[in-house]
Amino acid sequence: MTNNNPLPPKERMKIPRQRMPEQASAERRVNFAEVNLGLSAALAHQEALRCLHCKSHHCFTGCPVGVKVKDFIELVLAGDFLGAAAKIREDNVLPAVTGRVCPQEEQCEGCCVLGKNGEPLAIGYLERFVADYERQSGRVGLPPRAPLTGKRVAVIGSGPAGLSAAGDLVQRGHEVTVFEALHELGGVLIYGIPEFRLPKDIVRQEVENLTRMGVEFRTNVVVGRTVTVDELLGERGYHAVFIATGAGLPVFLNIPGEHLCGVYSANEFLTRVNLMKANQFPAYDQPIYDCRGKDVAVIGGGNTALDAVRTAVRLGAKTASIAYRRSEVEMPARVEEVKHAREEGVQFVMLTNPTEFLGDDRGWLTGMKCQQMELGAPDKSGRRRPVPRAGSDFVMPVQVAVVAIGNQGNPLVQSATPDLRTNPLGYIEADPDCLKTSKRAVFAGGDIVTGGATVILAMGAGRRAAQAIHDYLSHGTW
Amino acid sequence: MYRIIEARFLAPEVKLFRLEAPDIARKQQAGQFVIVRVHDHGERIPLTIAASDATTVTLIVQGIGKTTRLLNTLEAGDAVRDLVGPLGKPSEIHYYGTAVVIGGGVGTAIAYPTAKALKYAGNRVIAILGARTRDLLILEAEMREFCDEVRVTTDDGSYGVKGLVTDQLEALVNSPTPPDFVLAIGPIPMMRAVAEVTRAPGIQTVVSLNPIMVDGTGMCGGCRVVVDGRSQFACVDGPEFDAHQVDFKILSARNAMYRAAEQQALADLNQHPPELHRCRLADAQPGAVTPP
Numbered sequence: 204m205t206n207n208n209p210l211p212p213k214e215r216m217k218i219p220r221q222r223m224p225e226q227a228s229a230e231r232r233v234n235f236a237e238v239n240l241g242l243s244a245a246l247a248h249q250e251a252l253r254c255l256h257c258k259s260h261h262c263f264t265g266c267p268v269g270v271k272v273k274d275f276i277e278l279v280l281a282g283d284f285l286g287a288a289a290k291i292r293e294d295n296v297l298p299a300v301t302g303r304v305c306p307q308e309e310q311c312e313g314c315c316v317l318g319k320n321g322e323p324l325a326i327g328y329l330e331r332f333v334a335d336y337e338r339q340s341g342r343v344g345l346p347p348r349a350p351l352t353g354k355r356v357a358v359i360g361s362g363p364a365g366l367s368a369a370g371d372l373v374q375r376g377h378e379v380t381v382f383e384a385l386h387e388l389g390g391v392l393i394y395g396i397p398e399f400r401l402p403k404d405i406v407r408q409e410v411e412n413l414t415r416m417g418v419e420f421r422t423n424v425v426v427g428r429t430v431t432v433d434e435l436l437g438e439r440g441y442h443a444v445f446i447a448t449g450a451g452l453p454v455f456l457n458i459p460g461e462h463l464c465g466v467y468s469a470n471e472f473l474t475r476v477n478l479m480k481a482n483q484f485p486a487y488d489q490p491i492y493d494c495r496g497k498d499v500a501v502i503g504g505g506n507t508a509l510d511a512v513r514t515a516v517r518l519g520a521k522t523a524s525i526a527y528r529r530s531e532v533e534m535p536a537r538v539e540e541v542k543h544a545r546e547e548g549v550q551f552v553m554l555t556n557p558t559e560f561l562g563d564d565r566g567w568l569t570g571m572k573c574q575q576m577e578l579g580a581p582d583k584s585g586r587r588r589p590v591p592r593a594g595s596d597f598v599m600p601v602q603v604a605v606v607a608i609g610n611q612g613n614p615l616v617q618s619a620t621p622d623l624r625t626n627p628l629g630y631i632e633a634d635p636d637c638l639k640t641s642k643r644a645v646f647a648g649g650d651i652v653t654g655g656a657t658v659i660l661a662m663g664a665g666r667r668a669a670q671a672i673h674d675y676l677s678h679g680t681w
Numbered sequence: 682m683y684r685i686i687e688a689r690f691l692a693p694e695v696k697l698f699r700l701e702a703p704d705i706a707r708k709q710q711a712g713q714f715v716i717v718r719v720h721d722h723g724e725r726i727p728l729t730i731a732a733s734d735a736t737t738v739t740l741i742v743q744g745i746g747k748t749t750r751l752l753n754t755l756e757a758g759d760a761v762r763d764l765v766g767p768l769g770k771p772s773e774i775h776y777y778g779t780a781v782v783i784g785g786g787v788g789t790a791i792a793y794p795t796a797k798a799l800k801y802a803g804n805r806v807i808a809i810l811g812a813r814t815r816d817l818l819i820l821e822a823e824m825r826e827f828c829d830e831v832r833v834t835t836d837d838g839s840y841g842v843k844g845l846v847t848d849q850l851e852a853l854v855n856s857p858t859p860p861d862f863v864l865a866i867g868p869i870p871m872m873r874a875v876a877e878v879t880r881a882p883g884i885q886t887v888v889s890l891n892p893i894m895v896d897g898t899g900m901c902g903g904c905r906v907v908v909d910g911r912s913q914f915a916c917v918d919g920p921e922f923d924a925h926q927v928d929f930k931i932l933s934a935r936n937a938m939y940r941a942a943e944q945q946a947l948a949d950l951n952q953h954p955p956e957l958h959r960c961r962l963a964d965a966q967p968g969a970v971t972p973p
């Protein structure tokens with residue numbers, strides 16, 4: 204591809220990284236609208252000018268699905284935004300989502316050479332920009348569908364893994380039905396990640412695109428209960444099954460008082476707001492505990508914890524804190540989320556580990572007994588292990604606590620499919636390349652195989668599964 | 682959309698619905714429930730499947746708050762927005778000998794399919810049905826069809842024996858042939874009282890718990906109950922548990938968690954009659970609404 208950049212490399216490096224326009228923190232604390240407003244075409248062009256068009260294109264290797272970053276940036280520079288979006292879609296079918304939620308600093312941008320001496324190219328912002336441009340233009344270039352093969356595939360779960368597999372399979376001419384347990388499609392993109400980071404209309408639009416491509420969606424079907432995998436492969440006439448049920452089983456701390464009113468799992472807290480719209484109660488019927496004027500603590504340090512605490516801010520909490528047992532550098536949450544949270548007034552109480560929830564005689568949470576931690580030797584994950592400091596107990600007054608320390612695999616499908624091999628944590632065993640499970644014609648991918656990971660990794664798994672399923676359906680050999 | 686084939690009141694505020702849901706009907710076993718969302722701004726609530734045939738499931742709903750009252754305004758020909766199931770573990774059905782099935786209020790509807798299954802398994806089944814007053818008693822005739830004995834109690838003595846279901850249970854427990862198994866479903870205080878009656882004589886007793894649920898698939902943990910000192914998710918580990926191990930105090934406290942919001946929602950509903958919602962459902966299903 205030709206280089207559309209008129210500037211010599213030295214000039215390019217003088218341009219500062221463009222800033223993402225965003226809602227002012229005082230304003231966004233009281234609404235659920237998206238925080239980042241998106242680049243204008245002018246800002247996008249200015250940012251794209253910074254790209255060095257490297258020969259070794261590191262950015263490409265940093266992206267888990269191999270988005271051709273350099274090529275799409277070229278198209279942005281040429282003003283061909285639709286072309287740029289189509290270029291991304293070759294490898295990534297949800298660019299408006301990943302442009303917003305990928306941990307770019309560890310992936311594409313983490314590998315950008317500009318980052319060595321300055322700030323990396325804002326690849327995520329540009330990806331989001333072209334995807335939004337494409338969506339707003341109403342001219343999403345849907346890929347053509349191959350002639351029908353007569354083969355039918357059942358996809359279980361409509362998160363990013365399921366959606367991307369469905370898109371690829373339908374393109375190859377297979378008939379695809381996606382079965383989803385909830386009443387809305389999108390998985391964590393709908394019930395977990397809040398509106399202020401990922402507007403739900405974007406997810407709905409992507410689902411709509413897949414419907415137009417020919418994917419059939421069936422909500423309110425809990426596989427393992429409403430129908431089993433064996434029935435799908437038997438009387439229901441599917442030739443292959445892809446299990447993409449995510450890691451939706453909340454882990455609790457298992458400390459005294461966890462049953463108190465006011466103690467939530469992050470899944471419940473976020474689902475009530477995102478899926479059920481409890482923030483709009485009583486216009487929507489599902490309530491959430493009224494956080495106005497309350498002290499809210501969220502336990503954990505990942506994206507889920509940050510989403511929960513920023514949701515608490517928007518629900519009117521008097522104070523909203525993150526309690527994390529390590530220090531801030533170990534927090535797995537994205538840098539941008541931590542920055543946004545801090546601007547919104549979230550307090551970070553580090554090296555703090557709750558040991559007991561305290562309640563009143565009516566069974567309501569009043570406080571959280573915690574111990575202070577210090578960092579010891581590194582553990583298996585390479586992070587320094589937190590160890591309690593003797594005699595450091597203190598009580599944090601809170602009326603709402605949200606436990607966001609992780610999830611495990613939901614066992615519903617596995618328990619109804621005895622010949623499906625799982626590991627001790629309850630995740631399904633699948634070949635990392637072809638995603639085959641121990642059961643013929645059954646593939647699995649995304650968080651149900653890897654444990655809680657990222658949107659883009661789940662999508663990558665979905666695409667690899669689609670390829671493997673296509674091969675299997677074409678040759679019939681397992 | 683899931684169509685209502687039949688809808689009729691069994692008692693004031695207690696309505697029976699038959700809904701078209703072939704996938705759920707085919708799979709349903711005694712003790713399982715569905716999650717229902719009545720309309721597109723609605724909450725998700727659990728309701729037990731009282732019976733099923735080839736293509737329909739039967740629900741029996743007591744109107745107590747906004748969602749159940751709204752549901753109870755629907756008629757045959759209307760539809761509910763979402764219906765998912767069957768959820769929860771099926772009841773464990775064994776031959777015990779004599780099984781006593783206690784239904785308090787709408788709990789009778791929840792106990793009905795399990796009572797029937799216990800009878801099929803060869804048990805001698807004695808039903809004790811309790812209600813505040815005669816009008817509120819449901820499913821008596823249906824229970825009499827297969828139970829070996831049916832005892833009815835009302836709080837005010839307007840029908841059956843005046844008193845509580847536990848009076849009848851105590852009499853049975855102290856009789857020369859005490860029951861081998863007890864299933865109790867009803868208000869929390871009733872289930873707790875039953876557990877106390879059977880605890881000392883060590884009669885195996887099962888209760889079906891009704892914590893607040895959201896997804897019903899084990900995803901949120903909101904339905905957690907404390908049984909034998911451990912946290913369990915009622916929607917996947919239950920809803921039936923060993924009555925002698927359940928911490929009823931925690932269950933009562935947790936069920937009151939949204940009381941203020943529930944009362945507000947009900948007050949709003951009473952101010953804005955539900956016709957609005959009816960129309961929206963009708964729009965989505967032109968011609969499907971029969972006039973009330």
Ligand SMILES: Cc1cc2nc3c(=O)[nH]c(=O)nc-3n(C[C@H](O)[C@H](O)[C@H](O)COP(=O)(O)OP(=O)(O)OC[C@H]3O[C@@H](n4cnc5c(N)ncnc54)[C@H](O)[C@@H]3O)c2cc1C
Pocket residue numbers: 304305306359360361362363364365382383384385389390391392395396424425426427447448449450451473506507508510537613615616648649650651655656657658659661
């Ligand atoms: C709050 C939160 C914030 C996050 N933030 C980020 C972020 O910023 N960036 C990032 O990259 N990643 C983020 N993640 C992680 C990311 O969302 C997940 O890794 C990703 O969604 C996994 O995709 P999946 O398709 O494997 O599963 P999921 O998205 O979990 O989807 C699984 C779907 O399967 C359905 N299902 C489950 N069981 C059944 C069944 N038996 N029958 C039918 N359907 C079933 C579920 O209802 C669900 O819809 C976040 C996660 C959470 C919870």
Ligand SMILES: Cc1cc2nc3c(=O)[nH]c(=O)nc-3n(C[C@H](O)[C@H](O)[C@H](O)COP(=O)(O)OP(=O)(O)OC[C@H]3O[C@@H](n4cnc5c(N)ncnc54)[C@H](O)[C@@H]3O)c2cc1C
Pocket residue numbers: 714724725726727728729730740741742743744745746747748749750787790791890891892893894895920935936937943944947
């Ligand atoms: C497994 C199970 C089976 C059930 N089966 C039946 C049945 O067959 N027939 C029947 O009439 N009722 C049944 N219930 C109870 C029924 O779900 C509640 O009465 C209903 O949710 C109340 O909703 P509401 O909006 O009308 O009342 P609200 O005003 O919201 O609440 C009234 C009471 O219902 C409880 N409740 C509220 N929301 C929920 C929720 N999402 N999940 C569970 N409980 C809630 C609260 O504790 C509150 O005390 C069952 C409950 C469970 C858990």
Ligand code: SF4
Pocket residue numbers: 265266267268269270272295301302305307310311312326327330659
């Ligand atoms: S998909 Fe994610 S990692 Fe890949 S280029 Fe886009 S933003 Fe970067």
Ligand code: SF4
Pocket residue numbers: 253254255256257260261262263272273314315316317324326
């Ligand atoms: S590494 Fe950075 S500068 Fe080089 S091509 Fe990729 S995005 Fe452009």
Ligand code: FES
Pocket residue numbers: 893894895896897898899900901902903904905914915916917
């Ligand atoms: S209702 Fe959510 S886990 Fe049981």
